[in-house]
Amino acid sequence: MVKGVDNNVPEQPQVTLDDVAQAAGVSPATASRVLNGATQVRADLRDRVLEAAGRLAYTPNPHARALARASSPAVGVICHDIGDPYFAGIARGVMRTAAEEGLQVILGSTFREREREVAYVSMMRGQRVRAILLIGSGFEDRPWQKAMQGELAPYIAAGGRVAAVSRHQGLRVDTVLPENREGAAALAGALLALGHRDFAVLTGPASLTTVVDRLGGFKNALAEAGVTLAPDQIVEGAFTRDGGYEAATELLRRGLRATCVFALTDVMAVGALTALREHGLAVPADVSLAGFDDIPIVVDLTPPLTTFRLPLEDLGRRVMAMALQPARARSRTDRVLGEVVLRESTAPPARPAGWSPAPPAERISQ
Amino acid sequence: MVKGVDNNVPEQPQVTLDDVAQAAGVSPATASRVLNGATQVRADLRDRVLEAAGRLAYTPNPHARALARASSPAVGVICHDIGDPYFAGIARGVMRTAAEEGLQVILGSTFREREREVAYVSMMRGQRVRAILLIGSGFEDRPWQKAMQGELAPYIAAGGRVAAVSRHQGLRVDTVLPENREGAAALAGALLALGHRDFAVLTGPASLTTVVDRLGGFKNALAEAGVTLAPDQIVEGAFTRDGGYEAATELLRRGLRATCVFALTDVMAVGALTALREHGLAVPADVSLAGFDDIPIVVDLTPPLTTFRLPLEDLGRRVMAMALQPARARSRTDRVLGEVVLRESTAPPARPAGWSPAPPAERISQ
DNA sequence: GCGCTATCGGAAAGCGCTTTCTGGGCGTAC
DNA sequence: GTACGCCCAGAAAGCGCTTTCCGATAGCGC
Numbered sequence: 001m002v003k004g005v006d007n008n009v010p011e012q013p014q015v016t017l018d019d020v021a022q023a024a025g026v027s028p029a030t031a032s033r034v035l036n037g038a039t040q041v042r043a044d045l046r047d048r049v050l051e052a053a054g055r056l057a058y059t060p061n062p063h064a065r066a067l068a069r070a071s072s073p074a075v076g077v078i079c080h081d082i083g084d085p086y087f088a089g090i091a092r093g094v095m096r097t098a099a100e101e102g103l104q105v106i107l108g109s110t111f112r113e114r115e116r117e118v119a120y121v122s123m124m125r126g127q128r129v130r131a132i133l134l135i136g137s138g139f140e141d142r143p144w145q146k147a148m149q150g151e152l153a154p155y156i157a158a159g160g161r162v163a164a165v166s167r168h169q170g171l172r173v174d175t176v177l178p179e180n181r182e183g184a185a186a187l188a189g190a191l192l193a194l195g196h197r198d199f200a201v202l203t204g205p206a207s208l209t210t211v212v213d214r215l216g217g218f219k220n221a222l223a224e225a226g227v228t229l230a231p232d233q234i235v236e237g238a239f240t241r242d243g244g245y246e247a248a249t250e251l252l253r254r255g256l257r258a259t260c261v262f263a264l265t266d267v268m269a270v271g272a273l274t275a276l277r278e279h280g281l282a283v284p285a286d287v288s289l290a291g292f293d294d295i296p297i298v299v300d301l302t303p304p305l306t307t308f309r310l311p312l313e314d315l316g317r318r319v320m321a322m323a324l325q326p327a328r329a330r331s332r333t334d335r336v337l338g339e340v341v342l343r344e345s346t347a348p349p350a351r352p353a354g355w356s357p358a359p360p361a362e363r364i365s366q
Numbered sequence: 367m368v369k370g371v372d373n374n375v376p377e378q379p380q381v382t383l384d385d386v387a388q389a390a391g392v393s394p395a396t397a398s399r400v401l402n403g404a405t406q407v408r409a410d411l412r413d414r415v416l417e418a419a420g421r422l423a424y425t426p427n428p429h430a431r432a433l434a435r436a437s438s439p440a441v442g443v444i445c446h447d448i449g450d451p452y453f454a455g456i457a458r459g460v461m462r463t464a465a466e467e468g469l470q471v472i473l474g475s476t477f478r479e480r481e482r483e484v485a486y487v488s489m490m491r492g493q494r495v496r497a498i499l500l501i502g503s504g505f506e507d508r509p510w511q512k513a514m515q516g517e518l519a520p521y522i523a524a525g526g527r528v529a530a531v532s533r534h535q536g537l538r539v540d541t542v543l544p545e546n547r548e549g550a551a552a553l554a555g556a557l558l559a560l561g562h563r564d565f566a567v568l569t570g571p572a573s574l575t576t577v578v579d580r581l582g583g584f585k586n587a588l589a590e591a592g593v594t595l596a597p598d599q600i601v602e603g604a605f606t607r608d609g610g611y612e613a614a615t616e617l618l619r620r621g622l623r624a625t626c627v628f629a630l631t632d633v634m635a636v637g638a639l640t641a642l643r644e645h646g647l648a649v650p651a652d653v654s655l656a657g658f659d660d661i662p663i664v665v666d667l668t669p670p671l672t673t674f675r676l677p678l679e680d681l682g683r684r685v686m687a688m689a690l691q692p693a694r695a696r697s698r699t700d701r702v703l704g705e706v707v708l709r710e711s712t713a714p715p716a717r718p719a720g721w722s723p724a725p726p727a728e729r730i731s732q
Numbered sequence: 733g734c735g736c737t738a739t740c741g742g743a744a745a746g747c748g749c750t751t752t753c754t755g756g757g758c759g760t761a762c
Numbered sequence: 763g764t765a766c767g768c769c770c771a772g773a774a775a776g777c778g779c780t781t782t783c784c785g786a787t788a789g790c791g792c
Contacts, residue, residue, distance in 0.1 A: 014524065014778085017780095018778075028742090029742055029744095032781085040739080059488065059491060060778085061494070061777085062429075063433045063438065063493070064433050064778035064780085065778080066429040066747090067429045067430050067746095067747045067748065067749090067778080067779070067780090068778080069779080069780065074472070082457050082461055083457070083458035083662075083679070088448055088450075088454040091475075092475070099475070099482065104489065104493075106472055107471050109458070109461035109465070126428055127428050128429065150423075154423075158380065241663075241666070271666070274665070274666045296607065297451075297607075297636065300639060300667065302643070380748085382747095382748055382749085383749060384748075384749095394750095394773095395750085395751080395771070395772060395774090399750095406769080408770070411771080427747085427748050427749070429747085430749040430750090430777090431748080431749055432749090433750090433777045433778065433779090434777055435749085
């Protein structure tokens with residue numbers, strides 16, 4: 001009993017295809033054919049090979065296979081943070097489809113460092129993964145786009161597949177595009193319909209396309225309704241629970257004039273809700289709060305959060321499915337509809353001085 | 367422009383080491399030596415190789431490398447459901463360490479199907495991953511244990527490393543063991559100290575070691591305090607938010623006699639909280655509620671949840687670290703301490719008829 | 733019954749890399 | 763000045779599998 005290795009189990013480094021072939025009394029070529037079922041093999045030989053493989057507990061070496069076939073049964077998935085419910089939800093969908101298709105998933109979690117994202121792509125490319133899935137938001141960042149495109153283009157040219165969730169500026173890839181802009185606009189519309197005219201926004205890093213789209217859509221819809229958003233009522237924070245907490249705190253420090261706060265993600269909204277509560281503000285009595293994404297937890301908050309629902313798991317399934325389809329001449333875009341979900345965290349604003357009834361609200365049901 | 371492949375990018379299937387060697391005017395052997403930095407190579411040659419590699423954007427083929435070296439830079443991670451905050455939290459820690467060590471992570475999400483778990487191990491074994499991490503709870507299930515051990519033993523014998531989070535009955539593997547039993551007991555103690563004598567438990571599938579340990583620890587502690595748990599006040603549900611919701615609903619249907627409900631996981635507690643609220647019960651005024659794990663979201667619930675804190679991300683880091691250490695003769699166990707975190711979801715019970723003061727509570731701080 | 737074709741198994745050539753082994757060139761010691 | 767060693771680069775042999783190419787066998791038609 002040395003070195004902690006169980007010596008009872010014979011040190012049988014690996015059963016190879018040659019072992020199986022030999023045991024079955026056939027050539028490696030035949031054994032390979034049987035195990036891959038390409039061409040026809042006589043029934044008795046096939047049985048002998050199968051029997052030998054079973055008896056020896058043969059497991060093919062995927063590396064050898066990948067090398068010989070110049071492709072592997074793996075897909076790469078890159079997200080910003082697997083601990084974030086948004087990404088976890090999408091990843092769940094990806095895993096489901098991967099399991100159905102018998103594909104391995106190599107996961108990359110960038111912790112929001114852009115270089116790491118490029119590094120992951122480079123690694124997965126070398127790995128000859130069948131497809132690379134970009135789950136995180138894209139960046140409005142030219143050098144980054146260049147670097148990414150530089151990695152992606154040769155990969156695609158060599159037959160690799162790439163698909164992304166949400167807009168990836170400057171990357172010519174198939175995309176599953178959640179309605180960030182339209183969704184934020186629809187949400188704005190619903191909040192306006194509730195009677196709100198004074199808004200605050202808890203936003204994320206301006207370099208994220210998701211931020212640009214959601215904030216843009218929201219602002220636009222307000223502008224069209226003749227409502228302006230005061231610059232000091234827009235607070236930037238990290239795209240995390242704590243970022244939301246801090247942004248809300250900062251908003252309170254600046255002086256909250258809004259009757260409704262929109263957090264660009266549910267995760268931020270969760271932190272904001274606690275910050276508001278800790279400062280003695282009741283939601284929605286004192287201020288309404290809305291998020292975006294509809295991560296699973298928000299129905300269990302008090303009050304349940306108004307948000308724009310994105311079918312997260314479905315997003316994951318779709319992006320995987322997209323990557324598995326053969327490439328087309330032009331990159332495709334699969335728009336994913338969401339819907340405003342009004343819950344108790346939003347209510348008509350407390351009636352201010354000189355208040356007049358809002359136009360009839362088009363209530364969008366859950 | 368046929369077949370959707372960008373023809374502008376030269377179809378350069380792959381830059382190989384031979385290409386680099388040729389470009390640098392050296393042999394592949396030398397190029398390999400330079401890129402792996404093993405033996406000494408003359409400075410000018412080294413520079414030429416490095417320059418050529420950079421210019422050609424060479425990426426080594428990990429499959430070829432794995433084949434030649436008989437080992438790969440990947441670890442396999444198997445969890446029950448990556449969408450669950452408990453697993454997502456642990457996975458986060460795993461990803462962090464993996465990134466630091468330059469390791470790839472192959473993720474398996476079993477969706478709680480045991481056969482899938484065995485299948486993943488088999489696949490990762492074939493893949494020659496450096497280590498396999500079992501993140502999900504073990505099962506009290508002999509055939510399953512046999513099947514797993516059957517896969518694991520040859521892998522370990524061939525030098526593979528296996529490490530698990532939480533107790534895996536029947537598997538002789540290194541383990542990071544959160545204090546499930548002791549934690550549940552400590553939590554019971556804290557709840558008793560609050561004055562509770564009537565408990566209900568929302569439990570999960572009895573085949574999970576985690577369930578056995580937590581439920582056992584909790585019951586034991588109650589028994590030692592002379593408190594019994596009525597069988598009809600123990601309700602089994604799935605280890606999910608909806609499972610918690612349904613179990614709580616069933617408990618209510620049976621007639622809630624307890625002053626305090628303990629859900630075996632926070633995820634279940636989240637569902638239970640909503641179920642209680644929907645039935646008009648205030649927490650903690652009408653009934654106290656406690657969970658287990660301290661997933662990030664529970665501080666943001668109303669009321670914030672009393673729970674037993676497990677350092678999830680740290681669990682992930684530790685299990686990874688453990689797997690990277692060389693094997694020892696006996697499998698190791700790394701016990702991870704947690705702590706009771708009393709928050710507002712628990713309070714002393716409403717004073718029943720004939721109530722007498724509880725013994726002085728040993729308050730365990732947050 | 734003979735020749736041709738269809739079918740199927742085996743030999744062998746890689747896939748891209750590592751690593752051992754070998755050989756050449758140089759420095760050093762006598 | 764010659765001989766011995768040492769260091770470093772190149773040749774070549776795999777790692778385990780797939781797949782093309784070939785030859786052999788069997789089956790068919792005439």
